[in-house]
Amino acid sequence: MRLMMTHSTIKQLTIKAILEYIEDNIEVKSIDIESIVCFSGYSRRYLQSLFKSHMGVPIGRYIQLRRVSRAAVLLRLTSLSLASIAGKLCYDSQQTFTREFKKNTGFTPLQYRNSNLWTFKNLTGPKEPSIVIPKPKLCYLDENKFKGMPMSYEEDIPFWGENSDKKWNYVKKYFTENKESYIAISHDVNSSARKKVRIKLIFWFEKERHNHTTGVLTAGTYAKFEYTGSIKNYIHYINNVYMNSLPFYGLQKKNVYDLEIIHKDKDDSYRFEYYLPICNKT
Structure with missing residues (x-):
């Protein structure tokens, strides 16, 4: 028919x-x-x-x-x-x-x-006719001095995660080799002279390891976003957060570490928590 x-x-x-x-x-x-x-x-x-x-x-x-x-x-x-x-x-x-x-x-x-702040006033990300804008939960996090394994890689702009296999391969390997149900990662970025961005990660660990580094998660207000699904769809979700949620809710991002917590459940599905350090003054 x-x-x-x-x-x-x-x-x-x-x-x-x-x-x-x-x-x-x-x-x-x-x-x-x-x-x-x-x-x-x-x-x-x-x-x-x-x-x-x-x-x-x-x-x-x-x-x-x-x-x-x-x-x-x-x-x-x-x-x-x-x-x-x-x-x-x-x-x-x-x-x-x-x-x-x-x-x-x-x-x-x-x-x-x-x-010192990344403001998103009048900015808009790529849209779809049926786009859903993620809603943040505002929360306060205390200062946290952490240590862990550093990792860095470059991504293209616009960012679609095409070069982030290094990160995700490590995450998958970590859950395979460890009994922990989650892993915490801090994010920072460095500008590049090319149309790329250098992403710096620190995978948090309780014990010191070879080639470990340290950092400080700044105390303050964070916008918390939660997502359950595939890694590929999560990357699109984070793009939506930055370019659509932050402008829509009038939030400004501070130039300090983000925090990402990744959970792997018993059914092998992933749950993501992303904390963005924000100043909500417009």
């Missing part, structure tokens, strides 16, 4: 295709409503109405926010020059980039890069 797609399904697929087109081309060419019209084959008026009804903002505004958001990540996690970032995101000049960035975030690019 031949199945017919409903009008609602077609709309959902159209929105999904537009969102994917924007993500695929944001660093390829300058995107505007006219390029979306050419891509989709629909009229400008219909697309504007369809997109706003599903996503809550006009297409042009969404494109603007996605460019600014990608720029914000590059500013915080790399040492690329402003000119390089402007060119990478297809702004017509560094001046245009600086003006648009300040208009949307309230900071010049250099102010944003050098701030």
Whole structure:
């Protein structure tokens, strides 16, 4: 029997295709409503109405926010020059980039890069028509001086965890070789001159081991996020936390260690707790 797609399904697929087109081309060419019209084959008026009804903002505004958001990540996690970032995101000049960035975030690019807080005002991550924004639980953690095994690796931006096998292979090996039901990991990042970010981890251990290092989990307010599922889906979940939850709830991240606690249950499923050190003043 031949199945017919409903009008609602077609709309959902159209929105999904537009969102994917924007993500695929944001660093390829300058995107505007006219390029979306050419891509989709629909009229400008219909697309504007369809997109706003599903996503809550006009297409042009969404494109603007996605460019600014990608720029914000590059500013915080790399040492690329402003000119390089402007060119990478297809702004017509560094001046245009600086003006648009300040208009949307309230900071010049250099102010944003050098701030002690990572603010997410007016930022937005990649969206889906049926996206669910994770809700944090705010909690207070005491200072904790820890020691453990260091590990580092580089990830591309945007971050999809394609180079994090080193971390996850160790996690899987740890649960295979140890009876513990969880492992705690502290996270820090270092900027790179390339479009990559160096991620530094410390796997917490009670006993000192060869080549161990130490760190301090700062006392303060943390936003706690919990997820149960596969490692692959968890990586997407954390992206959603950073680029959609923190802006939605008006939270700002401090430049100190994050804390990740990974549980492996008896049925071999994973439960994740992620604690982000935040300042909730807007």
